[in-house]
Amino acid sequence: MSLLKDLSQRFGEAFVAAGVDRSAGLVVPSQRPELAQYQCNGALGAAKRAGRSPRDLAQTVLDALTDREIYASLDIAGPGFINIVVTDDYLAARARAMEEGDRCGLDVPDPKRKVLVDYGGPNMSKSMHVGHLRASIIGESLKRLFRVAGHDVAGDIHMGDWGMPVGQLIIELERHQPDLPYFDADYAGPYPEDSPVTLDDLSEMYPVVVERCQNEPEEAERARQATFDLQNGRRGYLALWRHYHDVSVAEQKADFEDLGVEFDLWRGESTVHDRLAPLVDRLMNDDGLAFESDGAVVVQVGREDDKTEMPPLLLTRSDGSYLYSTTDLATLDQRIEEGYDLVLYVVDARQGLHFEQVFRAARLAGIAPDSVGLEHTMFGTVNSPDGTPFKTREGGVLRLADLMKIVTDAARARLDEAEIAQDYPDDERDRIARQVGLGALKFGDLSNHRTSNYIFDLDRFTSFEGKTGPYLQYGAVRIKSILRRAREAGLTPGPIVAPTVDQERGLILRLLLLPETIERAVDVRAPNVLTEYAYEVATDFNRFYEACHILREEDSIRQASWLSLVDLTLRVLTLLLDTLGIEVPERM
């Protein structure tokens, strides 16, 4: 049990003894560190219900408190805050318990959930640009967060590979190379093994055909027809789709690997294509939920209490082909069959209405029982300083690969300036530059609140001082350096003893907040809770580092304790950075 839960339980019992609800005993970190370490505000809210004055109630609670030896001081302040300072011995005991466990003091979650994180979601046929950055690294971080919290988690890329974009790419290729056998409906022979296009070709073709479909209705109609034919098994289109799919996946796997993003499942919309017709059929015939409207099949998802009319969810177009909504619903059906009880859709906020419709349809159709959590874990757009979606100076989108090169080059330049790195071998410098550049990039993005739009600022991703990823990496590297030198000097860590220095105490207090931080980050599904805390851990370590010179310490008990403390700090920092998807170099 974490320190805060331990204190909350003790205070909860004291409130019960005073005739008040247990929940009033909640203990939180003090907002006024100069006054106390922790505070309990329960007396303020409970006083009215108890018909007593807050200060009076607080005093009764303090009188009812047991095990008083763990408190260095207990005060009632202001209108009825209880200020709490625990003894250094108690802190040391808590730190030892955290240090000895293998999970840094994290509790096992109850209930343990089976979670699916749906993120990334690139359309095939597009090389990734800066807009994919958020989806990828927020999703990756949330996946790791739930995993580190003890849940059973899988990440699914959920590629967009079965809808209109495929139809559009089919007609676009036909325009360029009409003689390919894929377009000959009568062709019965085998199709070529090699793809007629690269991903770069697809990336070039895609925006062109999208624009044409917007401006020319007959082109849009052709794309729709191609989509329909593909979904109904036209051989040549399926063979072509396979090529598109394979070249996309190959390159995207490489891109995601460079980014440190690892999917457990490489599924896509096409994965559920066999489920689409039966699902629509079931919803029309068995449930009577779906019906025909203007030739399309729809589910009415509006409710009486809606303030505005909610458009129906479309299951098929009037030509019978399937849409995003259909595959999403079928995918959800599959996920629930597989036992997931929480599904997080880490997708751009602009798709909010779509998910509201899909979730409602899933509830109405009994696809998702109420016990299954369905959440659109939305995120905001990356904008240019003028508030519009980010574009490069040339007006194009910034490719993710180019962005990664920019940050890596900047980190490399910084490393080349560093005196300490002069004798590092080239391959290590390259690796460090990549780790540091990516660290800056990921931390810079993840430290924004998930739902807010933010301004893309290259300087922020290429500066390595202050509140940045490299600041955290640097803290961890400093600790590694100390531990390395201690080992060389034959020093070994020993039990953590009661702190005597403010900076040492501050570091311990900070580390003990890890369980609540993880819990809160899970609760609000927000990696920036972790970036905030990780920065505070690193800052508290740096203060301790300046104040307490470990290797020169003469008291060997204290020195051994400090070695354990910084080792614990390293483990906490590493856990946090790993959850954020940021690697820690051995040196930098």
Add this chain to the structure above:
RNA sequence: GCCCCAGUAGCUCAGGGGAUAGAGCACUGGCCUCCGGAGCCGGGAGCGCAGGUUCGAUUCCUGCCUGGGGCACCA
């Protein structure tokens, strides 16, 4: 028109119903006989407007203003 998200320091952003709203950048003053200066210590300024709930509101609710996004055969 309706719905969703957001408005906090010069800039970019945190902030969990509690006391005196925090960081980074930028500007600026200090700290290297000492474990790595990508560091540490110090210096100013701010919750869009109006109501409501509450002992207490930046936080919850309502309305307005501003910005972004969305509103069935795209994803």
